[in-house]
Amino acid sequence: xxxxxxxxxxxxxxAVFLVKVLSIASALANQKCLGTENHGMxxxxxxxxxxxKIGDFYAPAIDEGQADLLIALEGNEALRNIQYLxxxxxxxxxxxxxxxxxxDFETHSIDAFKKAKAKEFPIDALNVYMLGVTxxxxxxxxxxxxxxxxxxxxxxxxxxEKNIAVLHQGMNDAKAVK
Amino acid sequence: xxxILMGNEAIxxxxxxxGVDMLSGYPGTPSSEILGxxxxxxxxxxxxxxxxxATNEKxxxxxxxxxxxxxxxTCATMKQVGLNVASDPLMSASYIGLKGAMxxxxxxxxxxxxxxxxxxxxxxxxxxxxxxxxxxxxxEAYDMVKLGIEFSHQFESIVMLRPxxxxxxxxxxxxxxxxxxxxxxxxxxxRNIPRWGAVPPAGRFRQxxxxxxxxEAIKLWNWEHLIEPKTHLLKGSRVLCLTSGTGDGYVKEAVxxxxxxxxxxxxxxxxxxxxxxxxxxxxxxxxxxxxxxxFPCIEEQLSSPKLYGKLTKHVHLIDEFSKDKVLSAFAxxxxxxxxxxxxxxKYNKELPKRPPNMCPGCPHRDVHYAITKTFKKKxxxxxxxxxxxxxxxxxxxxxxxxxxxxxxxxxxxxxxxDPDKTVVATIGDSTFMHSGVAPLIxxxxxxxxxxxxxxxxxTTAMTGRQTTxxxxxxxxxDIKRIIEGCGVACHEYVYEQDLNKTVDxxxxxxxxxxxxxxxxxxxxxxxxxxxxxxxxxxxxNVVVEVDEDKCVACDSCITNYKxxxxxxxxxxxxxxxxFLCAGCGSCLDVICPTDxxxxx
Ligand code: SF4
Ligand code: SF4
Numbered sequence: 187x188x189x190x191x192x193x194x195x196x197x198x199x200x201a202v203f204l205v206k207v208l209s210i211a212s213a214l215a216n217q218k219c220l221g222t223e224n225h226g227m228x229x230x231x232x233x234x235x236x237x238x239k240i241g242d243f244y245a246p247a248i249d250e251g252q253a254d255l256l257i258a259l260e261g262n263e264a265l266r267n268i269q270y271l272x273x274x275x276x277x278x279x280x281x282x283x284x285x286x287x288x289x290d291f292e293t294h295s296i297d298a299f300k301k302a303k304a305k306e307f308p309i310d311a312l313n314v315y316m317l318g319v320t321x322x323x324x325x326x327x328x329x330x331x332x333x334x335x336x337x338x339x340x341x342x343x344x345x346x347e348k349n350i351a352v353l354h355q356g357m358n359d360a361k362a363v364k
Numbered sequence: 365x366x367x368i369l370m371g372n373e374a375i376x377x378x379x380x381x382x383g384v385d386m387l388s389g390y391p392g393t394p395s396s397e398i399l400g401x402x403x404x405x406x407x408x409x410x411x412x413x414x415x416x417x418a419t420n421e422k423x424x425x426x427x428x429x430x431x432x433x434x435x436x437x438t439c440a441t442m443k444q445v446g447l448n449v450a451s452d453p454l455m456s457a458s459y460i461g462l463k464g465a466m467x468x469x470x471x472x473x474x475x476x477x478x479x480x481x482x483x484x485x486x487x488x489x490x491x492x493x494x495x496x497x498x499x500x501x502x503x504e505a506y507d508m509v510k511l512g513i514e515f516s517h518q519f520e521s522i523v524m525l526r527p528x529x530x531x532x533x534x535x536x537x538x539x540x541x542x543x544x545x546x547x548x549x550x551x552x553x554x555r556n557i558p559r560w561g562a563v564p565p566a567g568r569f570r571q572x573x574x575x576x577x578x579x580e581a582i583k584l585w586n587w588e589h590l591i592e593p594k595t596h597l598l599k600g601s602r603v604l605c606l607t608s609g610t611g612d613g614y615v616k617e618a619v620x621x622x623x624x625x626x627x628x629x630x631x632x633x634x635x636x637x638x639x640x641x642x643x644x645x646x647x648x649x650x651x652x653x654x655x656x657x658x659f660p661c662i663e664e665q666l667s668s669p670k671l672y673g674k675l676t677k678h679v680h681l682i683d684e685f686s687k688d689k690v691l692s693a694f695a696x697x698x699x700x701x702x703x704x705x706x707x708x709x710k711y712n713k714e715l716p717k718r719p720p721n722m723c724p725g726c727p728h729r730d731v732h733y734a735i736t737k738t739f740k741k742k743x744x745x746x747x748x749x750x751x752x753x754x755x756x757x758x759x760x761x762x763x764x765x766x767x768x769x770x771x772x773x774x775x776x777x778x779x780x781x782d783p784d785k786t787v788v789a790t791i792g793d794s795t796f797m798h799s800g801v802a803p804l805i806x807x808x809x810x811x812x813x814x815x816x817x818x819x820x821x822x823t824t825a826m827t828g829r830q831t832t833x834x835x836x837x838x839x840x841x842d843i844k845r846i847i848e849g850c851g852v853a854c855h856e857y858v859y860e861q862d863l864n865k866t867v868d869x870x871x872x873x874x875x876x877x878x879x880x881x882x883x884x885x886x887x888x889x890x891x892x893x894x895x896x897x898x899x900x901x902x903x904x905n906v907v908v909e910v911d912e913d914k915c916v917a918c919d920s921c922i923t924n925y926k927x928x929x930x931x932x933x934x935x936x937x938x939x940x941x942x943f944l945c946a947g948c949g950s951c952l953d954v955i956c957p958t959d960x961x962x963x964x
Contacts, residue, residue, distance in 0.1 A: 196718065198723075198944070205535060206368075206535070209368050209535045209536075209537070210368055212537070213366065213368050213537050218536075218537065219368075219535070219536065219537055220501065220534060220535070220536050221534065221535040221536075222530055222533055222534045222535070223533050223535075224477065224533075231718065231721055231723070231724065231928030231929075231944055232718050232719070232720050232721060233718045243613075243617065244500070244501070244612065244613035244614075244616045244617055245610070245613035245614040245616070245617045245685075245687065246501070246530035246531070246534045246610060246613060247530060247614075247684070247686065249686055249687045249688060249706040250686075250688065250706050250707050250708040251705070251706060251707065251708035252706065262715050262716055265711040265713075265715055266711065266715050268708075268709075268710065268711045269708040269709060269710045269711075270708070271708070273708070287713070289711070299943065302943070303942070309943050
């Protein structure tokens with residue numbers, strides 16, 4: 187299998203957490219995985235982008251026109267990274283309001299900020315929530331819900347229960363929107 | 365045993381599995397997590413090992429080197445720019461060699477993600493004449509740490525490991541040893557004055573000759589153990605790619621994905637190279653292209669009319685590698701037709717800019733704001749330094765940034781060259797300890813008149829909040845007493861979130877400056893909002909809103925204060941993003957001319 191994911195967001199939203207979860211999920215699924223994170227100058231509020239390459243890869247970065255999936259924790263960050271998506275396979279899952287500009291890719295969007303504002307889930311679990319949305323809507327996503335749950339538990343068993351609940355909430359909300 | 369590791373974790377584990385029990389370094393992205401992870405593993409498995417942050421890279425190097433010449437297995441960690449600071453001892457240590465083993469880890473940052481310069485530590489290894497290993501993945505980094513330590517021991521030479529950001533911060537499933545077997549090994553310094561204390565030229569001259577012999581032996585080893593076995597796997601294409609580090613991954617993927625007919629030979633130790641043996645391979649090829657990040661380290665050691673690379677302008681000269689750059693090099697060298705398989709259209713409408721910015725609620729922002737409010741731009745020069753506060757650039761509160769410690773020495777220089785302006789220097793506590801003390805002594809000694817503000821949040825915040833000297837030993841090392849020890853008064857301010865108070869403090873410094881004959885030095889006692897221990901209870905819980913009727917969209921808050929939650933809404937009025945706001949309440953006063961910021 188070969189599957190490449192770009193995770194985009196802003197500093198403080200926990201994009202790096204998703205890289206960890208996905209690399210653990212890969213290990214559980216017996217797949218090779220290479221991920222990289224952007225650390226450093228971007229403090230809270232700066233653009234952050236991470237790459238996860240699952241399968242037989244050697245180069246750490248994802249190249250333009252290559253990604254299968256773009257998970258954007260913030261809408262504008264999806265647009266900023268759009269060039270990484272593959273023209274024929276690329277899928278976007280993003281947190282964006284209803285009136286967001288349309289782009290030329292299969293796009294699944296949900297207004298997660300609105301739901302968080304209404305206290306439907308805690309804002310610091312936005313990353314896991316969006317992962318749930320991805321699980322529900324990206325038909326090519328290479329992991330099952332069970333694998334992701336296991337990965338979340340392996341990351342930090344103490345908060346796993348809470349996170350898994352948010353994961354399912356994301357899945358359910360996504361299905362409802364669809 | 366398989367484990368999912370980030371490159372820097374893999375390196376830390378490799379050090380443990382190589383029996384390294386003495387580690388010293390200074391944080392710097394992307395190297396910072398090596399020492400921190402080593403400490404974590406050490407504590408988790410209750411191993412006996414020294415692993416501490418040094419005040420700067422030169423000190424870190426020298427501590428580790430002393431360990432190595434006493435026969436221990438040691439390591440110094442830093443980033444490429446830090447190696448500049450440590451280059452002084454490195455140059456001599458390379459002549460002298462060592463007894464135990466020492467790995468010098470210098471992490472590079474192609475593409476300047478978080479550095480002032482790109483640089484290539486491999487070129488530094490070449491300059492210093494020490495062997496260097498260039499890993500391309502976390503797994504290789506782990507393996508090369510072990511190789512490097514063994515090698516260092518065998519050849520009595522410092523060995524450099526040069527991971528780049530995409531190795532240090534990559535995550536991979538790695539195969540690592542099962543057991544953990546660091547045990548404190550006893551150092552035993554054996555007096556040998558002609559070796560360890562040699563005075564030029566006699567002693568060093570002999571060591572210089574030995575160094576040359578050693579390099580010849582290492583070249584041969586490099587050929588026999590690392591390169592020659594791989595040459596049997598070459599398929600016999602017309603084109604040979606010589607790669608190093610991450611360059612290898614990009615070439616491998618591009619060549620296999622596009623079916624380009626080319627052989628790839630990865631050089632794990634890009635310096636010193638067995639020139640003759642390598643060039644003998646070229647006979648079978650029409651073209652040899654060198655793919656390496658960042659400088660032409662390999663290319664400079666070889667010569668052949670068949671050679672294509674950075675020196676011949678076929679490969680890009682600056683910035684990180686990508687497969688698109690690989691294809692463009694192939695095309696320029698006439699191997700393939702121009703190909704844009706790895707280019708795609710960007711979104712071409714305007715997006716919100718998100719330049720690096722200080723965290724919401726960060727006290728540094730208030731200090732910078734107060735400086736520009738008090739010391740007017742036209743009549744001042746703001747020198748600053750390396751750390752989170754460098755991001756005060758966004759507030760136009762910084763005019764110069766050079767290297768660690770230079771804010772103070774440059775303030776001296778400006779006070780002489782442009783005496784009509786008030787120079788205001790800002791520097792963090794960690795940077796002050798790293799290289800700020802010597803320039804302060806210089807300024808006091810020569811009575812240079814400027815304002816120096818030390819922003820003391822008691823942590824090395826930018827690289828991930830490593831401990832600083834005063835944090836660990838607050839009763840002994842104290843910035844205030846260091847300043848007083850230099851014979852000048854220390855103005856102290858304990859930061860409060862009421863911005864008016866910070867501005868008032870700045871005005872008091874301005875008063876002091878009027879009659880001063882030496883530097884006016886202040887320390888602001890702050891905290892980093894991400895520092896759980898220190899920020900607790902000091903970060904307010906105020907909910908701030910902007911009164912749309914009062915906001916006249918004058919830009920004043922965004923330009924001068926620039927807190928990330930501030931943005932314009934659809935109505936063209938200022939709005940605070942509740943998800944980013946830290947609730948510090950600093951913006952309530954001072955910054956808005958129409959008082960539009962209100963408590964909810
Ligand atoms: S990491 Fe700490 S010091 Fe740096 S900008 Fe954020 S709050 Fe300020
Ligand atoms: S209260 Fe104001 S200054 Fe503090 S974080 Fe929020 S927007 Fe920034």
